[in-house]
Amino acid sequence: MPNPDPNPFTNTNRRPAVDGPFHAHEVGLALRNSGILLEALRHEVTPAGLHYLLSHFDVPYVPDGTWQVEIAGRVRRPGTIALEEIKRLPSRTLRVTLECAGNGRAAMTPRYPSMPWGHEAVSTAEWTGTPLRHVLERAELLDDAMEIAFLAIDRGFDRGHEHAYGRSLLRPTALGEDVLLVWAMNGAPLLPQHGYPLRLIVPGWYGMASVKWLARIEARAEPYDGFQQVSTYRYRPVPEGPATPVTHMRVKSLLVPPGIPDFYTRRRMVEAGPVAVFGRAWSGGGTPIARVQLGVDGHWQDAHLDPPQGRYAWCGWHALWRAHVGEHELSCRATDAAGETQPLTQRWDSGGFGNNAVQRVEVTAR
Ligand SMILES: Nc1nc2c(c(=O)[nH]1)N[C@H]1C(S)=C(S)[C@@H](COP(=O)(O)O)O[C@H]1N2
Numbered sequence: 001m002p003n004p005d006p007n008p009f010t011n012t013n014r015r016p017a018v019d020g021p022f023h024a025h026e027v028g029l030a031l032r033n034s035g036i037l038l039e040a041l042r043h044e045v046t047p048a049g050l051h052y053l054l055s056h057f058d059v060p061y062v063p064d065g066t067w068q069v070e071i072a073g074r075v076r077r078p079g080t081i082a083l084e085e086i087k088r089l090p091s092r093t094l095r096v097t098l099e100c101a102g103n104g105r106a107a108m109t110p111r112y113p114s115m116p117w118g119h120e121a122v123s124t125a126e127w128t129g130t131p132l133r134h135v136l137e138r139a140e141l142l143d144d145a146m147e148i149a150f151l152a153i154d155r156g157f158d159r160g161h162e163h164a165y166g167r168s169l170l171r172p173t174a175l176g177e178d179v180l181l182v183w184a185m186n187g188a189p190l191l192p193q194h195g196y197p198l199r200l201i202v203p204g205w206y207g208m209a210s211v212k213w214l215a216r217i218e219a220r221a222e223p224y225d226g227f228q229q230v231s232t233y234r235y236r237p238v239p240e241g242p243a244t245p246v247t248h249m250r251v252k253s254l255l256v257p258p259g260i261p262d263f264y265t266r267r268r269m270v271e272a273g274p275v276a277v278f279g280r281a282w283s284g285g286g287t288p289i290a291r292v293q294l295g296v297d298g299h300w301q302d303a304h305l306d307p308p309q310g311r312y313a314w315c316g317w318h319a320l321w322r323a324h325v326g327e328h329e330l331s332c333r334a335t336d337a338a339g340e341t342q343p344l345t346q347r348w349d350s351g352g353f354g355n356n357a358v359q360r361v362e363v364t365a366r
């Protein structure tokens with residue numbers, strides 16, 4: 001018998017885009033990685049059990065007790081720091097909206113075979129932790145430390161490459177006061193699926209930067225070249241064409257589908273007359289939301305914005321729709337303080353990243 005190939009996952013090519021029905025593998029990923037229920041957008045802070053989830057490999061089993069983080073690379077004082085020690089550093093709680101960079105991927109035609117998100121890969125939680133800066137300052141970064149890499153314990157293969165999940169940030173970003181080493185979500189210890197016992201939260205960025213199950217922090221004189229940093233999370237408008245890294249979230253909004261749904265199709269039914277429409281809007285990099293419009297059959301009206309709930313949290317909005325008997329299409333469109341507006345049609349991306357096109361909801365009024 002010839003030796004079996006020790007790595008059966010050797011197809012290193014990007015998977016070709018597909019159209020039509022979802023593949024069983026896409027359905028399998030969707031069963032593991034739940035999204036927020038759109039009706040739960042009513043909660044300013046998403047209850048932990050309703051927060052969307054994205055885990056590439058297996059959720060690690062971490063017994064309670066001794067977790068420590070290794071601090072390595074270009075620091076004067078390498079070593080390990082116990083989680084209990086991290087918890088004794090000054091702590092902060094930040095309300096942060098996280099969105100998966102692949103949110104909206106399923107709406108792209110053709111689509112990249114991966115987690116087939118519709119609209120639901122976004123949520124907001126209150127994350128408690130210590131600014132990463134404190135840990136980096138204790139370790140004393142050397143002058144040539146230009147990037148900080150964050151390595152987790154979850155491990156697997158993607159396109160033939162075996163790796164532990166890892167990401168990096170440039171030094172000035174990592175030293176920002178709002179980048180947190182987090183041990184609590186909504187006032188309770190992290191749930192296993194959200195990174196127990198310790199994760200990174202990088203406010204304003206798409207979710208991939210917020211490394212869960214964080215075990216090692218590495219200061220580097222050269223760019224980190226882990227799979228999740230260089231081989232994915234790149235905008236690529238042309239397959240195999242030039243790519244730019246995915247960083248901050250793009251401006252976006254969602255509405256809570258009004259009325260009641262059909263079980264199988266989720267199509268909506270409302271009573272004709274005044275209908276209160278409610279939603280959320282957010283942008284990346286701490287940029288506030290400046291305007292939200294509700295669209296009814298292509299006509300736009302300004303929505304009312306709730307007071308902001310923190311620099312990195314989504315903003316609630318509401319509008320009144322006078323529904324006439326018949327078939328309608330509702331949509332919403334946000335503009336941020338930098339003047340960025342959601343596109344009416346999606347920008348295609350070969351990995352399915354950064355779809356911030358307006359949501360469209362079909363509603364029957366009776
Ligand atoms: N260790 C590790 N961290 C990770 C991931 C992962 O698979 N492993 N997924 C990332 C991605 S793509 C997203 S969108 C967020 C999702 O965080 P949540 O599952 O807590 O919502 O975690 C990020 N951090």
Ligand SMILES: [Mo]
Nearest residue numbers: 054100101207
């Ligand atoms: Mo993600």
